[in-house]
Amino acid sequence: MIKIGILGYGNLGKGVEKAILKNNDMELTAIFTRRNPDSLKVSTKTAKVVNINEIEQYKDKIDVLIICGGSATDLPVQTPKYAELFNVIDSFDTHAKIPEHFNNVDRSAQKSGKIAIISVGWDPGLFSLNRLYANAILPDGSDYTFWGKGVSQGHSDAVRRIEGVVDAKQYTIPIENALEKVRKGENPLLSTREKHTRECFVVAKDGADKAKIEQEIKTMPNYFADYDTTVHFISEEELKKNHSAIPHGGFVLRSGKTSDENSHIIEYSLKLDSNPEFTSSVLVAYARAAYRMNKKGEYGCKTVFDIAPKYLISKTDEEIRKTML
């Protein structure tokens, strides 16, 4: 059994706990938290709930620590720190800062002889893998990534920060017509506005100026100004009833030529009922890889690009050749 530790028990940490139940070569040994351990209601009765300050005592009791913090402030500190003690996995998703994060984590993991796999999930993660495979196979071509339909936490948060807004959910929606052009091999040049629309469901304070809120949303730089955005004002009950789920997904396409005559389309897509549960399932598969590769003597910081696919699945090499190739 591979012994897993979870650091952080939010949506992602709870997803990891569920994912472990689907993998019979793994067990959840401990959940580490910054909160008072007694305050956590944990589903896995056999798992210890431990304050983060006592994590060092688990150095030899855990095979892989899955770090479930946020990319803005948690992971840049936690991943380098805990790679000094454990094989670790994180889902660092600030694309522009990946090289810096990689270097920081690598320094720790080189010293400790552990494996740290960073930026695991679906984007970065599975989408990145598909970009790489498709580019390697069709070097002469164009890449397209579409996201959604799904909830963007960052955009929902941005709407919530507007004065007069009680709560909000924002959906990112790919434009079907743009997707179809790519699928037909037309290699369109697509502006930001031509690829996605944004839809907001907003609960406003009693007496708030809804026209002003709508205007503020639609003109918000970076988040909404470059998109066609629809705003719906709804009641708190309606938001809770119809918009509590966290679905997401998206499409990665590459269109490329192998000769003057022949073009090809490679398409990968995800349709996810729960973004955090799916992301957690990817984290858990890569935790298996970290464990196995470290057992073979490998260490240092890795990304999904460095991991041979066989390490992800709980079957022998003979089995996968026989049943999946």
Next chain:
Amino acid sequence: MIKIGILGYGNLGKGVEKAILKNNDMELTAIFTRRNPDSLKVSTKTAKVVNINEIEQYKDKIDVLIICGGSATDLPVQTPKYAELFNVIDSFDTHAKIPEHFNNVDRSAQKSGKIAIISVGWDPGLFSLNRLYANAILPDGSDYTFWGKGVSQGHSDAVRRIEGVVDAKQYTIPIENALEKVRKGENPLLSTREKHTRECFVVAKDGADKAKIEQEIKTMPNYFADYDTTVHFISEEELKKNHSAIPHGGFVLRSGKTSDENSHIIEYSLKLDSNPEFTSSVLVAYARAAYRMNKKGEYGCKTVFDIAPKYLISKTDEEIRKTML
């Protein structure tokens, strides 16, 4: 520059030649043939055309030999034989015989210290990779593979062997309604007949009994009896004009649950203008991986499951982390 040799100059070998032109870290050094070398019209002027009997002289002149023979009789002999001299790639696609082929090739490659990557292409190959990734991430789920719309050489050949048939092309067509059920997460149990239809374009001899030919096609065991098949009789000119291309493609889907509430769909699809040109492009990317891994001291028989994605692309690790993750 990675020096490539091609063994066999049919559709696949010609595709490899074209693929090398799209990859600027590779050059085509030699084409080996069982035919008289003078009889081959080769596009790459700088490549030698050599009789297969002289291949040993190229032992130190070629980094990777891409073997472009057929799975029925060529590859079971050629891949083990030439893995004694070269890093080799093949596209062995007889799924049931892969374990046996793997063992034969591994014996040679272990002895020679070379790398042999077998069963490279899109199925087996890219489809296999997607089955593995999706199964690792969603262990609790169902797999679906659909092929087409595309030309099946095996089925076209089977029709051509019928008495009274001059020429024929067979298309395998996925049933859209079945695909939609899978995409909706209905987890349907699908019979062979419910997944694909078959469509044949047949040129009959003058005076042949067309009703009898149609009957023979539709009742042919293994090939057609389990499918709904449509047969069209057309002229030789029409076959040449409208059915000379070799398109193919298909879909790999996995539908799986991460908890009682939440299901997810992972879908991978290919739409290919030319099956051999695309397959060749996959072979060439894996040739790069064979070269790089062997440089690092690795050897033995491998499949796509054993190859870390980074080895496939002609960019540095830093570049791919920065631009593709």
